[in-house]
Amino acid sequence: MGVYRYPENPILTPADVPPHRDDFEVIGVFNAGVAKYHDEIILLLRVAERPVAEDERIVKAAIFDVSAKGLRIETFHRNDQRYDFSDPRSIAPVERRKGDFTYLTSISHLRIARSVDGRHFRVDERPFLYPQTELETFGVEDARVTQIGDTYYITYSAVSARGVGVVLASTKNFHDVQRHGMILPPENKDVVLFPEPIGGKYYCLHRPVPSGNGSPDIWLAESSDLNHWGNHHHLMGCRPEAWDSRRLGAGAPPLRTEHGWLELYHAADEDARYCVGAVLLDLEDPSQVLVRSRHPILVPEADYETNGFFGNVVFPCGALLQGDTVQVYYGVADTSMACVEIPLQTILDSLGS
Numbered sequence: 001m002g003v004y005r006y007p008e009n010p011i012l013t014p015a016d017v018p019p020h021r022d023d024f025e026v027i028g029v030f031n032a033g034v035a036k037y038h039d040e041i042i043l044l045l046r047v048a049e050r051p052v053a054e055d056e057r058i059v060k061a062a063i064f065d066v067s068a069k070g071l072r073i074e075t076f077h078r079n080d081q082r083y084d085f086s087d088p089r090s091i092a093p094v095e096r097r098k099g100d101f102t103y104l105t106s107i108s109h110l111r112i113a114r115s116v117d118g119r120h121f122r123v124d125e126r127p128f129l130y131p132q133t134e135l136e137t138f139g140v141e142d143a144r145v146t147q148i149g150d151t152y153y154i155t156y157s158a159v160s161a162r163g164v165g166v167v168l169a170s171t172k173n174f175h176d177v178q179r180h181g182m183i184l185p186p187e188n189k190d191v192v193l194f195p196e197p198i199g200g201k202y203y204c205l206h207r208p209v210p211s212g213n214g215s216p217d218i219w220l221a222e223s224s225d226l227n228h229w230g231n232h233h234h235l236m237g238c239r240p241e242a243w244d245s246r247r248l249g250a251g252a253p254p255l256r257t258e259h260g261w262l263e264l265y266h267a268a269d270e271d272a273r274y275c276v277g278a279v280l281l282d283l284e285d286p287s288q289v290l291v292r293s294r295h296p297i298l299v300p301e302a303d304y305e306t307n308g309f310f311g312n313v314v315f316p317c318g319a320l321l322q323g324d325t326v327q328v329y330y331g332v333a334d335t336s337m338a339c340v341e342i343p344l345q346t347i348l349d350s351l352g353s
């Protein structure tokens with residue numbers, strides 16, 4: 001398939017981003033939302049940091065303490081039998097009692113990077129969105145950016161001991177930002193807004209995680225003000241024994257094409273291998289799936305995609321339609337950022353086949 005990986009890939013790595021404080025290290029710069037702002041391409045990066053641990057037998061978890069308005073550091077010993085350290089992303093209690101929760105091994109904030117050519121980025125020194133509320137104590141992650149009129153709406157995962165929910169924020173200049181509160185409560189993430197109202201209503205894709213029946217699938221919802229969402233509709237589900245068998249989530253905000261809304265989504269299989277797929281939704285009625293790719297359009301292949309903090313992950317949070325070409329920015333291996341260009345026609349041809 002005509003996938004052009006930038007020779008500059010990975011275009012941003014942890015070494016390119018200074019930690020926000022001296023006793024921390026950056027371990028991931030990934031899953032960035034994307035926007036075009038004036039003549040620049042902006043990436044709203046997820047920057048994952050952790051306290052520097054001098055001893056390999058120790059794992060430290062940083063938590064935002066709302067009353068102290070700062071970080072609290074919890075220390076764990078790897079030989080502590082009460083915790084499971086097998087997933088590098090988390091510290092999970094082996095026997096979960098009421099009130100217990102899973103800690104994260106890193107805490108994320110959102111940082112801006114800017115570029116004129118889309119390949120070389122300047123990264124801001126300071127965070128753009130930093131954990132602030134009781135619902136963000138474990139970090140803020142995986143932003144998507146949608147321009148509607150002159151406002152850029154940002155949806156991101158707010159992570160805390162209460163679970164993962166989705167917060168809406170907005171900016172007009174990538175300098176000042178307003179939070180509008182949690183629009184979808186836990187367990188939900190991967191919210192992308194459509195870039196224009198359809199039939200007078202705003203639409204979003206979202207990804208609830210049912211705890212009984214059901215699976216982590218993509219849903220559609222509508223709103224008259226972007227804050228209150230209703231008329232939820234199950235849009236598309238996991239497919240048994242396929243590359244998207246385990247979980248799905250919207251990736252980039254939908255791109256308008258003459259054939260329909262093109263949504264690039266991520267999905268994982270039983271081995272937690274994350275690939276990118278495509279689906280076309282009806283322009284007037286996005287609850288109608290016109291055609292969905294049977295095969296992924298992007299799979300982890302390059303070394304920087306297969307190896308890293310959590311390998312075998314390609315995870316898009318934003319794409320730009322530049323003429324006939326789709327420029328997809330995506331996180332790789334929960335470590336770095338990469339970009340591919342794919343001709344729109346190539347993606348359309350791959351659908352349904």
Ligand code: MAN
Nearest residue numbers: 031141142310313315331334
């Ligand atoms: C989840 C999220 C993402 C992450 C993938 C792979 O979907 O936490 O941020 O990239 O898992 O670890």
